[in-house]
Amino acid sequence: MLWSQDELPRRRAGIGSRSFKSLRFPLWTQNKARLIQAYLQLFVYITRHGTYIDGFAAPQDADHLGTWAAKLVLEMEPRRMRDIWLCDLSPKGAAKLEELRTVHMAPELKPKRRITVLAGDFNTRVFEILQSGRITDKTATFALLDQRTFECEWRSVEALSRHKTTNKIELFYFFPTGWIDRSIAAVRRPEKREEVERWWGRPDWAALRGMGGLERARLVASRFEQELGYGKAEVFPIHDEKYGGRVMYHMIHASDHPEALPLMVRAYRKVSGRPDLEGKEEQLDMIDLLRDIQDEGAADCRTESASPKPGCSPSL
Numbered sequence: 001m002l003w004s005q006d007e008l009p010r011r012r013a014g015i016g017s018r019s020f021k022s023l024r025f026p027l028w029t030q031n032k033a034r035l036i037q038a039y040l041q042l043f044v045y046i047t048r049h050g051t052y053i054d055g056f057a058a059p060q061d062a063d064h065l066g067t068w069a070a071k072l073v074l075e076m077e078p079r080r081m082r083d084i085w086l087c088d089l090s091p092k093g094a095a096k097l098e099e100l101r102t103v104h105m106a107p108e109l110k111p112k113r114r115i116t117v118l119a120g121d122f123n124t125r126v127f128e129i130l131q132s133g134r135i136t137d138k139t140a141t142f143a144l145l146d147q148r149t150f151e152c153e154w155r156s157v158e159a160l161s162r163h164k165t166t167n168k169i170e171l172f173y174f175f176p177t178g179w180i181d182r183s184i185a186a187v188r189r190p191e192k193r194e195e196v197e198r199w200w201g202r203p204d205w206a207a208l209r210g211m212g213g214l215e216r217a218r219l220v221a222s223r224f225e226q227e228l229g230y231g232k233a234e235v236f237p238i239h240d241e242k243y244g245g246r247v248m249y250h251m252i253h254a255s256d257h258p259e260a261l262p263l264m265v266r267a268y269r270k271v272s273g274r275p276d277l278e279g280k281e282e283q284l285d286m287i288d289l290l291r292d293i294q295d296e297g298a299a300d301c302r303t304e305s306a307s308p309k310p311g312c313s314p315s316l
């Protein structure tokens, strides 16, 4: 169990104003699924129900299923995530999702939830999910968009953001900071250019090349707020090594819910955490802590060209 009873949110009020202990520690790629799980566990404890959409859901590493987000979300206890949509384009990946579904829908578990596996392109199938009638304004809904590079089209993100008229569908959008420069530099053919434009949703995608990692991630986050109307979008770095190293992804977390950001900071801290700091009285303002997370490692840890430096590895 990731969270003890004492750590779970007790009251709606208070979470947002609570301050957090200091963190100087990165979260690495192996733990990104645990971050999603830890966050959802906290959030669903408040909402008492949830719908989970995983657009790019097959396991990235079939040999290490402990890093598979869909699996960790399905394993969450209590089972408050009641409606689960898992999509993947690869036939092998979709077969893995079917296997996962079979395990979790076994009759002896008396499942009180629905798991729908969709084989195919999420950019098409997302419309089926939204038109299913199963996500209403009252349904707390979360979408994980764990693309590798250019697979998640902007129109899909837009459709998710527009579906609900109350709190929007919350998004965990993975932006490929670690290789975006190289990927953009390699775009030559007209079909590839069209693909990248569908991903970015605008013709100015080439301007992303050469920007600083954090600056670029914040630009993406600002689109979630300004173009899609999210109340808050923040960026969370995911590093390539356990104790530092360059940023591979920025996870952009977009939500309308006032408690979402503090809970994500808390989940990030828990998963990347410093057990040795637990229990100490060092308290920081939540926004200070968020900046601390975002600035983790020196700026040169974030660029593609930089080799890891001692300063990129926080001392334990």
Ligand SMILES: C[S@@+](CC[C@H](N)C(=O)[O-])C[C@H]1O[C@@H](n2cnc3c(N)ncnc32)[C@H](O)[C@@H]1O
Pocket (backbone or CB within 6 Å): 033, 055, 056, 057, 058, 059, 060, 061, 067, 068, 069, 070, 087, 088, 089, 090, 093, 120, 121, 122, 123, 146, 147, 148, 151
């Ligand atoms: C980064 S991996 C996902 C990792 C997974 N979330 C995990 O926790 O291990 C990206 C996945 O997206 C799938 N994919 C690529 N293009 C897609 C598309 N257009 N629609 C749906 N899935 C797609 C790939 O087959 C791959 O399984």
